Structures are given as C-alpha cells and as structure tokens.
Amino acid sequence: MQEKVKKIWPEIELIKNSDLKEKVLDCWVYAIENSPLSPKDLEKIPFSLLIDNCNITFMNHKRTCVQLAIEIAKIMEKNFEMKINWDYLIAGAILIDVGKLLEYEIVDGKLKQSKYGELVRHPFSGLGLAQRFDLPPEILHIIGTHSKEGDLGKRTVESQIVHHADFVSFEPFQSAKTLK
Structure with a gap:
C-alpha cells in the first residue's frame, strides 16, 4: 500500500525529515486501509460532495492545494x-483532508457522506489519525485549523498559508456554481 500512496502523493518526497515523511506516509496508508476508498478511487471521486456535478477529483484538488501552499x-x-x-507546511497540506477518507461510504455504487462523517468532520478525524502516528503538534494544528473550525482561533504562518491554499482551490468552484 505504501507504493500506491507514494504514487498518488509524489509531494511526500518533498518532506526532508525522513521520520516525518514516514509518519505522513503511514498516516495515509492507515486511512486508506480503514476507508471504503482505494487509492484509485481517490483519483476518480469528486473532491467535494457540496458541489453538484463536480468533475475535479479528490487527488487533483489535494495536490493542487499542496502546490499552491508551496508557491504562496x-x-x-x-x-x-x-x-x-517547509516540512510542516508540506506535511500539513498533505494531511489536512486525510480524515475525509473516514467521512465517506459507498451506497449502491454512489459516494455519500457516512453517519460518522455527518457527526465528525474531517479536521477532527484527521487530527485523530495524525495523533495515532505521533505527528508533531504543529502539523496537528494545521489539520485542525485548515477549515472553518479554525476560524475562531489563532493560526501559525504555515496554517494560514495552507488554509488559504485550500480555500482558493475550493471556493471558486462554489462561486462558479452560484454564477451560472
């Protein structure tokens, strides 16, 4: 499974600290092994269930978010x-949506949000997954504050950058939906 994760996440190789790189990889492997989704599914499913007829894949959105964060x-x-x-920025950006793998289920061949996903949003489940692999608190912070749940607290520089990279690769699609 590690090789499959490396294939969908080549950005993991940008993490210089080998221990951190291994923990990020292990976290993704564990999430996939405990999800109804396979690495191939992540390259096919829409990145959001909130956008009708979304043709941007989960991995396209995720990799774009990481790349935007790096450029910013x-x-x-x-x-x-x-x-x-840089290691915190890249690792955090790679992990912000790892919890989404626990939010979904496939019913009658269709992707939908699970009961778990309705009750436990991905910033929280992502934190739990990352803690399991003893990732540093700076990365837990990025995962926990990247979405709207982080709006009331403080964000580190890396978290601010990842937060905005995530939203700049999400909100234009919501706007496009409302402008049609």
Missing part, C-alpha cells in the same frame, strides 16, 4: 523574508 510560501519567504517551516 515561496513568495512570502522571498518578498517578506518570512520564516517558513
């Missing part, structure tokens, strides 16, 4: 001399 961070570092913990 590069510009922030260059233009403002902002210190960025």
Whole structure:
C-alpha cells in the first residue's frame, strides 16, 4: 500500500525529515486501509460532495492545494523574508483532508457522506489519525485549523498559508456554481 500512496502523493518526497515523511506516509496508508476508498478511487471521486456535478477529483484538488501552499510560501519567504517551516507546511497540506477518507461510504455504487462523517468532520478525524502516528503538534494544528473550525482561533504562518491554499482551490468552484 505504501507504493500506491507514494504514487498518488509524489509531494511526500518533498518532506526532508525522513521520520516525518514516514509518519505522513503511514498516516495515509492507515486511512486508506480503514476507508471504503482505494487509492484509485481517490483519483476518480469528486473532491467535494457540496458541489453538484463536480468533475475535479479528490487527488487533483489535494495536490493542487499542496502546490499552491508551496508557491504562496515561496513568495512570502522571498518578498517578506518570512520564516517558513517547509516540512510542516508540506506535511500539513498533505494531511489536512486525510480524515475525509473516514467521512465517506459507498451506497449502491454512489459516494455519500457516512453517519460518522455527518457527526465528525474531517479536521477532527484527521487530527485523530495524525495523533495515532505521533505527528508533531504543529502539523496537528494545521489539520485542525485548515477549515472553518479554525476560524475562531489563532493560526501559525504555515496554517494560514495552507488554509488559504485550500480555500482558493475550493471556493471558486462554489462561486462558479452560484454564477451560472
């Protein structure tokens, strides 16, 4: 399963710390093994159930989010001399939606939100998965604050960047839906 995860997540190789890289990989492997979804499914299913007829796949959205976070961070570092913990940024961006794998079920061949997913949103289940693999609190913070649940608290620099990268690769599709 590790090789399959590496195939859908080549960005894992951008993490320099080998221990952290292994924990991120193990977290994704565990999530897939405890999900009704396979790595192939993640390259086919829509990235959101909130957008009708969404043709952007889960992995396309996720990888775009990671790539956007990296590009934003590069510009922030260059233009403002902002210190960025690159491993935390990349690992956090890769893990923010790992909990979604526990939110879904397949009923009559169709993807839908499970009862668990209705009650436990992915920032919370993602935190639980990441804690299981002893990921650093800075990464737990990114997972827990990347979505609307983090709006009332403080975010680290890395979390701010990942939060905005996630929403910039989600909200335009919601807007497009309402503008039609």
